[in-house]
Amino acid sequence: MSTSTTIVSAGATSTADAAPADAAAAPNAALGVASGLTEPRAGLIEDQPRGEGAGAAFGAEAAPGAAPAGAAPTRLTSLDVLESEAIHIIREVVAEFERPALLFSGGKDSVLMLHLATKAFWPGRVPFPVLHVDTGHNFPEVIEFRDRTVERLGLRLVVGSVQEYIDRGELAERADGTRNPLQTVPLLDTIKINRFDAVFGGGRRDEDKARAKERILSLRDEFGQWDPRNQRPELWNLYNGRHTVGQHVRAFPISNWTELDVWRYIERERIELPGLYYAHEREVFARDGMWRAVGDVSQPRPEEQVVTKTVRYRTVGDMSCTGAVESAAADAAAVVVEVAASTLTERGATRADDRISEAAMEDRKKDGYF
Amino acid sequence: MTAQLLSPPALGESTLFRFATAGSVDDGKSTLVGRLLHDSKAILADQLDAVARTSADRGFGGANATGIQKIDLALLTDGLRAEREQGITIDVAYRYFATDRRSFVLADCPGHVQYTKNTVTGASTADAVVVLIDARKGVLEQTRRHLSVLRLLRVPHVLVAVNKIDLVDYSEDVFAGIEANVRQVGAELGLADVLVVPVSALEGDNVVAASPRTPWYAGPSLLEILETLATTDDLEGGLEPFRFPVQSVIRPQGALAPGLADDDGGLAFRDYRAYAGQVASGAIQVGERVTVLPSGRPTVVVGIDFAGTELQRAVAPQSVSLRLADDIDVARGDLIAAAGTFAETSQDLYGELCWLSPKPLREGAKVLIKHGSRTVQALVRVISGKLDLENFREQPASSLELNDIGSAQLRLASPLPVEAYARHRRTGAFLVIDPTDGNTLAAGLVREHPGDHEGERYSI
Numbered sequence: 001m002s003t004s005t006t007i008v009s010a011g012a013t014s015t016a017d018a019a020p021a022d023a024a025a026a027p028n029a030a031l032g033v034a035s036g037l038t039e040p041r042a043g044l045i046e047d048q049p050r051g052e053g054a055g056a057a058f059g060a061e062a063a064p065g066a067a068p069a070g071a072a073p074t075r076l077t078s079l080d081v082l083e084s085e086a087i088h089i090i091r092e093v094v095a096e097f098e099r100p101a102l103l104f105s106g107g108k109d110s111v112l113m114l115h116l117a118t119k120a121f122w123p124g125r126v127p128f129p130v131l132h133v134d135t136g137h138n139f140p141e142v143i144e145f146r147d148r149t150v151e152r153l154g155l156r157l158v159v160g161s162v163q164e165y166i167d168r169g170e171l172a173e174r175a176d177g178t179r180n181p182l183q184t185v186p187l188l189d190t191i192k193i194n195r196f197d198a199v200f201g202g203g204r205r206d207e208d209k210a211r212a213k214e215r216i217l218s219l220r221d222e223f224g225q226w227d228p229r230n231q232r233p234e235l236w237n238l239y240n241g242r243h244t245v246g247q248h249v250r251a252f253p254i255s256n257w258t259e260l261d262v263w264r265y266i267e268r269e270r271i272e273l274p275g276l277y278y279a280h281e282r283e284v285f286a287r288d289g290m291w292r293a294v295g296d297v298s299q300p301r302p303e304e305q306v307v308t309k310t311v312r313y314r315t316v317g318d319m320s321c322t323g324a325v326e327s328a329a330a331d332a333a334a335v336v337v338e339v340a341a342s343t344l345t346e347r348g349a350t351r352a353d354d355r356i357s358e359a360a361m362e363d364r365k366k367d368g369y370f
Numbered sequence: 371m372t373a374q375l376l377s378p379p380a381l382g383e384s385t386l387f388r389f390a391t392a393g394s395v396d397d398g399k400s401t402l403v404g405r406l407l408h409d410s411k412a413i414l415a416d417q418l419d420a421v422a423r424t425s426a427d428r429g430f431g432g433a434n435a436t437g438i439q440k441i442d443l444a445l446l447t448d449g450l451r452a453e454r455e456q457g458i459t460i461d462v463a464y465r466y467f468a469t470d471r472r473s474f475v476l477a478d479c480p481g482h483v484q485y486t487k488n489t490v491t492g493a494s495t496a497d498a499v500v501v502l503i504d505a506r507k508g509v510l511e512q513t514r515r516h517l518s519v520l521r522l523l524r525v526p527h528v529l530v531a532v533n534k535i536d537l538v539d540y541s542e543d544v545f546a547g548i549e550a551n552v553r554q555v556g557a558e559l560g561l562a563d564v565l566v567v568p569v570s571a572l573e574g575d576n577v578v579a580a581s582p583r584t585p586w587y588a589g590p591s592l593l594e595i596l597e598t599l600a601t602t603d604d605l606e607g608g609l610e611p612f613r614f615p616v617q618s619v620i621r622p623q624g625a626l627a628p629g630l631a632d633d634d635g636g637l638a639f640r641d642y643r644a645y646a647g648q649v650a651s652g653a654i655q656v657g658e659r660v661t662v663l664p665s666g667r668p669t670v671v672v673g674i675d676f677a678g679t680e681l682q683r684a685v686a687p688q689s690v691s692l693r694l695a696d697d698i699d700v701a702r703g704d705l706i707a708a709a710g711t712f713a714e715t716s717q718d719l720y721g722e723l724c725w726l727s728p729k730p731l732r733e734g735a736k737v738l739i740k741h742g743s744r745t746v747q748a749l750v751r752v753i754s755g756k757l758d759l760e761n762f763r764e765q766p767a768s769s770l771e772l773n774d775i776g777s778a779q780l781r782l783a784s785p786l787p788v789e790a791y792a793r794h795r796r797t798g799a800f801l802v803i804d805p806t807d808g809n810t811l812a813a814g815l816v817r818e819h820p821g822d823h824e825g826e827r828y829s830i
């Protein structure tokens with residue numbers, strides 16, 4: 001076999017994010033984080049007696065180290081298993097890549113991923129920066145939430161700005177005014193400039209039929225493109241993160257979660273989200289069968305009547321194309337009930353851009369989108 | 371997304387069950403998956419609308435079709451443009467649905483060209499695989515191959531759905547004939563307890579609910595079976611010894627999480643050191659003795675941490691961090707195992723390789739082996755044969771091509787704690803990776819070490 005390409009690998013040791021801006025971080029895996037999200041733990045370093053290792057475990061039938069007969073079986077719920085799988089993936093990526101980053105928009109899926117990362121490296125700090133591709137069409141409370149979270153966890157925030165590309169004339173505003181599709185170029189440039197080799201995304205396979213086909217570790221070529229017909233087989237829980245210079249990997253730790261799983265977990269873990277995920281009063285107008293918020297980038301046309309409604313958002317993104325749903329769900333528990341009974345997917349209900357065609361997401365992903 | 375048939379509180383207690391479909395092209399896998407999703411109310415109105423539009427464009431179901439007959443259920447999983455255009459499934463699709471007992475992760479594995487690759491991929495994580503047979507065709511060569519692969523991978527439960535039973539007029543005789551055939555092949559291959567169910571994916575018979583059109587079939591519907599089968603971890607948690615591949619060392623020192631650094635805890639955590647990983651099999655309790663491999667050093671687990679909570683016990687597949695009594699050298703790639711349960715590590719690896727790459731394998735090739743959390747270089751010394759999937763016997767071979775399942779002997783650059791897949795599903799598996807482009811070449815299953823080969827060993 002030839003050795004014409006160099007593998008940037010995947011060493012056996014975990015490496016911290018070595019961005020210049022992070023030079024102050026501890027060299028060996030700037031592990032760590034925390035939270036406020038988890039209960040403080042008592043008596044951490046107490047020396048435990050070196051017992052004869054729960055000798056009861058060595059039953060006649062069971063192998064040593066197997067569940068002892070008579071011990072209460074540890075029943076893991078589907079959420080426990082999904083959580084454990086996600087943490088395993090996050091730890092693998094951090095161990096095998098030189099410069100990971102996590103896509104963080106302040107949206108619920110990215111907040112969930114960050115929460116999982118804090119658990120994965122406790123009591124250390126989350127050992128990678130977060131990356132936000134800012135459309136400029138933001139809900140102000142989401143940006144405020146983003147900044148507060150980054151501050152609380154002591155993270156570095158890298159922002160790629162769609163607005164700057166438009167101002168420089170490198171991207172053109174679309175006729176429909178939405179900016180979600182414009183995120184691809186700033187995303188790929190930011191990945192390149194920061195030499196990120198792995199980027200965590202909060203994509204879930206239940207969101208879209210194209211996503212349903214994507215691997216948990218998804219290789220992107222030198223142009224950031226996804227080739228759905230040429231994906232590596234993903235076997236057992238052995239993730240192959242090998243890549244060559246210029247390639248990078250998108251990692252989707254919550255691939256196997258559904259929208260309902262996400263909400264049940266948010267409820268269970270009491271994870272804080274931007275307030276607009278819960279019922280609140282807002283001035284809205286109807287367009288394309290959705291309630292659109294009145295805002296700088298989202299103005300009603302003369303024929304569109306503005307009303308005040310109690311609404312909440314199921315996704316947050318470009319404010320100009322993200323719709324709200326009428327809802328009285330004021331907390332996570334109420335949202336769980338609502339999502340379980342919903343007859344529309346979150347994208348169908350609230351994303352004008354994803355309704356364009358059956359292949360909207362596939363086409364964007366091939367170009368390098370999230 | 372799930373079904374309104376569940377009350378959310380019950381969902382919080384539900385368990386996770388992973389299964390895959392396998393079968394030849396056009397046996398109706400995608401339709402079955404679509405049917406399961408549809409009938410368990412996992413398809414929401416907007417998804418159904420989109421599929422209905424595409425189905426109408428193609429004239430699916432014909433002019434006389436009504437209701438659900440007008441919808442090509444396969445379009446619910448055939449998510450790529452090329453798949454919809456060609457009417458085939460190209461790649462494994464993952465779908466999700468839930469009942470009040472279980473959350474399901476479903477892998478729809480296509481049956482054509484790359485069937486071995488797709489079946490092996492889907493089956494590697496599956497608690498069960500549903501093999502489809504077209505009732506008009508019965509057991510085909512490809513069915514035997516699929517069953518062979520499932521046997522090799524030790525999938526805990528194999529179900530056979532005899533599909534399109536509507537096209538044989540719900541005939542008991544046709545079903546009985548196919549069932550007998552399946553049992554015979556199952557016995558030949560050593561597959562125990564294959565469950566055989568007559569279904570019509572298109573019409574919905576025996577998929578979610580028992581069908582009045584098959585009164586001669588007394589068994590449960592496919593979904594009822596899937597709801598009650600034991601998961602891999604349920605089955606093996608009590609039998610397999612504790613295995614824990616170390617993913618990383620958690621030693622935050624100065625880089626503590628902000629909340630912890632501020633208070634007194636900061637001091638307590640200063641010397642914190644634990645080993646992060648996911649329990650691959652078995653269970654561990656605080657106080658139990660373990661051995662760290664490959665060094666062979668014995669020690670005791672003094673703490674099991676999970677994100678600020680101290681656990682007394684952890685089981686597969688929990689992700690936790692272990693604290694050890696002795697200050698010994700443990701690094702990513704090491705394996706922590708229950709004391710007294712591991713014979714030795716080895717630099718010789720004998721394995722079955724499911725070859726998944728168009729690039730053939732030849733003797734003398736240098737590859738990478740990923741096993742647990744460790745990746746090592748390896749030299750392919752001998753390819754000793756490959757399976758004739760028609761009769762499942764080994765025949766001589768000196769190279770492996772796409773879709774071949776062969777056996778090979780590899781020499782590793784450093785020793786690995788390998789154990790036979792036949793007894794250790796989780797720690798007996800490995801990947802073969804191409805060192806030049808990083809692609810995954812094969813799924814590997816560790817074979818029993820055939821004795822001492824000291825004399826043949828040489829270094830690479």
Ligand SMILES: Nc1nc2c(ncn2[C@@H]2O[C@H](COP(=O)(O)OP(=O)(O)O)[C@@H](O)[C@H]2O)c(=O)[nH]1
Pocket residue numbers: 393394395396397398399400401402444457458459481533534535536537569570571572573
């Ligand atoms: N009559 C009948 N047709 C079926 C049944 N299941 C699938 N089909 C049809 O068989 C064809 C192939 O189905 P598809 O799900 O794409 O097969 P796959 O290649 O295994 O995924 C399609 O035309 C389906 O509508 C069934 O139970 N009865």
Ligand SMILES: [Mg+2]
Pocket residue numbers: 399400401444458459480
């Ligand atoms: Mg199909």
